Amino acid sequence: MINTGQSAASQGLLSCHDCHALWKQSEQHTHCQRCGSALHLRKPNAMPLTWALLLTSTFLLVPANMLPIMMITSLGRGEPATILGGVIELINLGMYGIAFVVLAASILIPVGKIIGLLIMLVTLQFGLTTNMQQKMMMFRMVHWIGRWSMLDIFVVAVLVALVQMGNLAQISGQLGATAFAGVVIFTMLAANAFDTRLIWDKHSGTDSE
Amino acid sequence: MDKITDTEHLIACNECDLLLERPVILDSQKAKCPRCGSTLISARHNSIERTLALSIAGMILIFPANLFPLLTLELMGRTQSQTIFSSAMGFYYDGLWPLAVLVFMFTILVPACKLLLLFWVSFSLQFSIRLPARRFALRSYQHLDEWGMLEVYLVGVLVSVIKLVSMATLVPGIGIFCLGALILVTTMSSSMLDTDLFWHKIAEADHD
Numbered sequence: 001m002i003n004t005g006q007s008a009a010s011q012g013l014l015s016c017h018d019c020h021a022l023w024k025q026s027e028q029h030t031h032c033q034r035c036g037s038a039l040h041l042r043k044p045n046a047m048p049l050t051w052a053l054l055l056t057s058t059f060l061l062v063p064a065n066m067l068p069i070m071m072i073t074s075l076g077r078g079e080p081a082t083i084l085g086g087v088i089e090l091i092n093l094g095m096y097g098i099a100f101v102v103l104a105a106s107i108l109i110p111v112g113k114i115i116g117l118l119i120m121l122v123t124l125q126f127g128l129t130t131n132m133q134q135k136m137m138m139f140r141m142v143h144w145i146g147r148w149s150m151l152d153i154f155v156v157a158v159l160v161a162l163v164q165m166g167n168l169a170q171i172s173g174q175l176g177a178t179a180f181a182g183v184v185i186f187t188m189l190a191a192n193a194f195d196t197r198l199i200w201d202k203h204s205g206t207d208s209e
Numbered sequence: 210m211d212k213i214t215d216t217e218h219l220i221a222c223n224e225c226d227l228l229l230e231r232p233v234i235l236d237s238q239k240a241k242c243p244r245c246g247s248t249l250i251s252a253r254h255n256s257i258e259r260t261l262a263l264s265i266a267g268m269i270l271i272f273p274a275n276l277f278p279l280l281t282l283e284l285m286g287r288t289q290s291q292t293i294f295s296s297a298m299g300f301y302y303d304g305l306w307p308l309a310v311l312v313f314m315f316t317i318l319v320p321a322c323k324l325l326l327l328f329w330v331s332f333s334l335q336f337s338i339r340l341p342a343r344r345f346a347l348r349s350y351q352h353l354d355e356w357g358m359l360e361v362y363l364v365g366v367l368v369s370v371i372k373l374v375s376m377a378t379l380v381p382g383i384g385i386f387c388l389g390a391l392i393l394v395t396t397m398s399s400s401m402l403d404t405d406l407f408w409h410k411i412a413e414a415d416h417d
Binding site for chain 1: 219221245297298351364
């Protein structure tokens with residue numbers, strides 16, 4: 001007898017991660033008969049993978065913010081630009097709105113995402129299952145907003161392509177940009193590796209193993 | 210085979226695994242999980258036709274968006290134009306080839322693949338033609354979805370304009386309007402896609 005209102009796992013069912021078809025755990029299919037993807041009760045190695053990807057992006061935050069993301073050469077003089085420098089420059093130009101957008105996309109969001117995912121991981125690790133709805137809202141935000149952090153990379157890409165005026169003015173990309181793109185990509189991968197079902201398993205006390 | 214008879218009236222929340230009776234919803238309605246609030250299913254009016262139409266429109270728009278310049282910079286009589294591809298190549302010339310590859314993937318390759326995959330699946334369902342690999346195509350689309358970043362790129366172009374406008378003359382090209390239209394079409398196509406319906410149709414067709 002299958003009861004609704006419980007986790008599917010506790011009722012002997014599992015849903016496909018890709019097409020969400022429901023299967024009986026006892027049937028021992030390794031792949032979903034509907035969409036062909038590999039079937040797992042929960043995402044395999046969700047916790048260690050998320051930890052590893054999250055730590056990678058945290059380490060990359062350092063070179064991303066310390067190293068210049070581009071070099072602005074004008075009339076023979078080169079000036080390195082960092083992410084924070086770009087924001088300050090916009091503030092000096094009086095463009096507060098744009099300065100905030102860039103600050104949010106390149107510093108607040110990546111750091112906020114890392115903190116958000118850390119909260120998810122730590123509370124799951126220690127079984128603190130309070131404010132579940134809020135945590136899910138936060139996770140969904142982290143997941144949705146992740147790609148917007150690529151904004152700064154695209155700005156540099158456009159500047160590098162446009163400002164190629166020989167010795168008059170020239171902008172070239174620098175290693176900090178690669179590190180920053182790494183931060184964005186690894187946090188996106190970390191959010192994808194995490195399985196929110198795990199925190200609900202802990203919450204309702206169902207043993208999913 | 211068992212699945213269709215046994216669990217068809219049930220649905221498990223994709224984010225919290227809560228087992229529920231499958232809600233019956235009308236066009237353009239959404240059903241949310243009562244426990245965690247995630248969207249369970251979201252029905253769209255004429256999902257297959259609209260997805261097909263929008264994916265065709267996108268596949269047409271992607272050419273002018275990539276071929277025509279987005280911006281032209283004029284400084285002391287010199288001009289420099291920029292396309293999406295040239296902004297990826299800029300990093301390559303600076304020796305940052307991993308970044309060049311990423312920018313190329315997120316702004317050209319992934320958006321193009323997404324449109325092609327969506328076209329493949331919706332065309333096959335619309336005309337009941339059993340094209341090969343459509344299950345793989347729809348799954349790939351779902352995984353690629355968030356890695357297409359055209360709208361982020363467009364905002365990047367606008368921020369660059371603001372940074373440069375005080376020191377040089379910038380002329381918008383046809384490309385930027387095509388890019389805007391392309392973003393509109395791809396965003397609409399992903400919101401028109403009712404994955405639950407698509408998977409059901411694929412399963413039905415495979416059973417016949």
